[in-house]
Structures are given as structure tokens and as C-alpha cells.
Amino acid sequence: MSLYAVIFYLLALLILAATGLAVTRKNPVHAVVSLIFSFFGSAMLFFLLGAPFLAALEIIIYAGAIMILFLFVIMMLRVDVAEGTGFSLVRWMPSIVLGLLFLALSGLMVLKEPGSAALIKPAIASPREFGHFVFERYWLAVEIISLLLLLGLLAAILLGKGRGGTSTPKKKGGDET
């Protein structure tokens, strides 16, 4: 087992542990903080798989921007920590069955796919050639994504502003208490 393989399995363990912690925490703030560790692990995995530019983007956008946005919203809303979960087998049965089915099917697909056990050759795409590639072949998709980001900005402003002229005094008072 080479050093790369050791690093890969350690990273996989880190990502799985951090994500598992994130999805089981009761407090959303704890969940977000452990998810940041999971995204750091993913960024290191991207770096290992030869995508240094995407590793940087993962840290800047996912861990830096998106998770901090989550933190801001959680702090703004004052989310009640005690969510009424309560394990009831009847309610969870469909999701458990569907999840196991999905797991079995995807495991079969991955294992039976020819050539899937082939070892990955190390390769690296420098940010320069990645940028050339994206802007030569996929410039239209880049434009579409930028339009989508603009629409998301507009939607967030529109939704966050509330109902505009008509005020809802009762709810506003409820927010401040």
C-alpha cells in the first residue's frame, strides 16, 4: 500500500466521520462546524485526485461561504435546538427500506461495472489548463451559471425582503422576543 493509498483511506475516514457527526448533531451549529471539517477533507481529496483549483474552490465557496451563510441564518433565526424527533419505526420504515435498496443497488453497480477495479493513475490538471479548457469548451455553461447566480441573488433579496408594503406586525413582534 503506497503513501497515496494511505492518505486516501485516512481522508475517507475523516470525511465519513465528520459527515456522520454532522448529520446526527441535535444543535445545527455543531452540525455546521463538523460539516466544515468534512468539506476540508473533500478539498484534500480533490487535491489528491489532481484538481488543485477545485480544492481551493471547495474551501473558499463550500467551507468559507456556504457554511458561514448557514451559521448566519442559524444565529439570525434562533433555532430551537430541541426538535421533536423521536424514533418511530413506522414513520421511518419507508426511508429505511428505500435507503437500503439504494445502497444495495449502487453497491452492485459499482462492483459489477467492468474496469471499475482498475487503479487510478495519478494525473494533475493545473489551474491554467483547466481555465483554458472551461472557457474554450464550456463558455456557454459558464454564462448560464452566472445568469443562475444572478437569479439566485434576486430571489434571495425578494424573499428576504418580506412582503414589501403590507406589514405583519404580529410576526415582527414575535421575531424580536
Add this chain to the structure above:
Amino acid sequence: MIVPFNHVFMLAGAVFFLGLICIFTRRNLIMTLIGIEVMMNAAAIVFVASAVHWNRLEGQAFVLFIIGVAATEVAVGLALVVAAHRVTGSVDPDRYNFLKW
């Protein structure tokens, strides 16, 4: 890199499964959005691994677009959560059981 290709797929599948569990079992809209983020991250891992396996840069290009879509989705989703919280005072989806705005 001496890692079989399908081990990366298994890692991504496990991460995707964790996101699915998060969506199905948590009754908190913010945790649901976090689950969606985890699932998108799993998809990105698969794309990067495929890019290095077949030596094609398309996989990495699509991860760029996945990140853009995820950022938009989180911005709009969190704005929706804030708007819903303004109306009902809760982030529990079970409380959203009336049509009055």
C-alpha cells in the same frame, strides 16, 4: 495513486447515503439543506474521480458548475427558510400546515 476506482465510488456513495439519512430523518429545514449540500458534495467527488480516471477534464468542469448550482440553491433555500420562519416562527416542516400567508 494506488487506489481502485470503485473505492472512491464507495466513499461517495456512503457520503451521499449520509446526506439522504439527514434529509429523511431530521425535522429541521436547515438540516435538510445541509443534507442536500452533503449529497452535492458526494456528486462532486464522483465527478473528480471520473475526471482523473479517464483523463478527461470534463469531470472537473462539471464540478465547477455543481459548486455554482449549490451556492445558488443554498442562497434561495435559506431565503425561503427565513421567509417561512417569519410567517410561522419555526423551522419545523410539520408546522407548515396552513395555507394562510
